[in-house]
């Protein structure tokens with residue numbers, strides 16, 4: 001697997017599950033001049049067009065105190081249930097989505113099964129084994145080589161849950177997947193989630209910019225979730241940094257930030273069509289979208 005990545009990418013591949021990647025980001029940010037506030041909840045914001053500021057109300061959840069932070073810009077990276085997107089009232093386009101999925105975090109030492117088939121992500125479809133409707137196919141993904149795994153289970157199409165599977169049922173299905181009864185399995189967590197296909201038609205208003213899952217949620221194929229979120233942050237950060245450092249004329253600011261939006265939204269279409277295999281539509285959508293998005297984003301300023 002790594003061999004293929006190396007062939008097609010100019011970068012060295014590294015595979016880090018999010019529980020290992022995110023502490024790296026926080027560590028870097030906290031030691032490079034960023035104030036990282038934990039236990040602090042965004043409540044609401046008020047934008048002042050006259051002052052060119054945004055007053056953000058936040059709540060310290062330990063001391064239960066509410067206070068305000070005055071900012072030049074506010075970035076809404078608060079995930080799929082974004083309050084910032086909600087307050088801004090950004091319009092969302094929702095596609096059909098992929099229905100229900102389960103993530104089961106397990107402790108199970110599978111090192112001996114990796115000898116001949118090393119891979120951080122495996123597809124498992126056992127056509128010769130009877131399956132329950134709630135657990136048709138699945139994707140074990142390494143969290144810690146090779147003794148901790150997150151197994152994503154997909155039910156059969158059209159499945160409607162009446163009662164969630166019991167721990168014994170999960171155990172049985174996981175053992176079927178592993179196919180080796182001598183492996184000791186411990187279930188650490190069971191989470192149910194929806195495969196979303198949602199994006200905001202507009203990413204910002206005034207001095208508030210939204211990014212990441214707050215404005216686009218992808219099906220898991222292609223691993224576009226975190227990747228696109230990180231690209232959003234990188235793209236927005238260098239452009240805002242140029243504005244703050246005064247490297248751009250005031251009259252030019254809007255255009256530079258505007259390009260963030262246009263690129264972002266076009267890239268979104270691109271990823272979107274890739275994820276959902278609608279390649280035939282993408283060229284037409286991109287060329288039409290370019291004009292549409294350009295016009296739409298221009299109206300924001």
Ligand SMILES: Cc1cc2nc3c(=O)[nH]c(=O)nc-3n(C[C@H](O)[C@H](O)[C@H](O)COP(=O)(O)OP(=O)(O)OC[C@H]3O[C@@H](n4cnc5c(N)ncnc54)[C@H](O)[C@@H]3O)c2cc1C
Pocket residue numbers: 018040041042043077078079080081082083103193211212213214220223224225226227228229
């Ligand atoms: C089961 C599963 C598997 C996935 N696998 C992959 C994968 O293999 N590859 C991939 O690239 N992506 C994957 N993704 C997608 C990826 O996890 C997301 O796209 C990514 O984490 C989104 O990052 P984000 O920073 O935009 O949002 P989040 O990671 O959701 O972060 C938002 C943060 O904002 C905080 N927050 C929310 N509301 C408030 C508030 N009011 N005040 C203060 N803080 C708030 C939340 O606590 C959270 O810390 C997967 C997602 C799921 C569910």
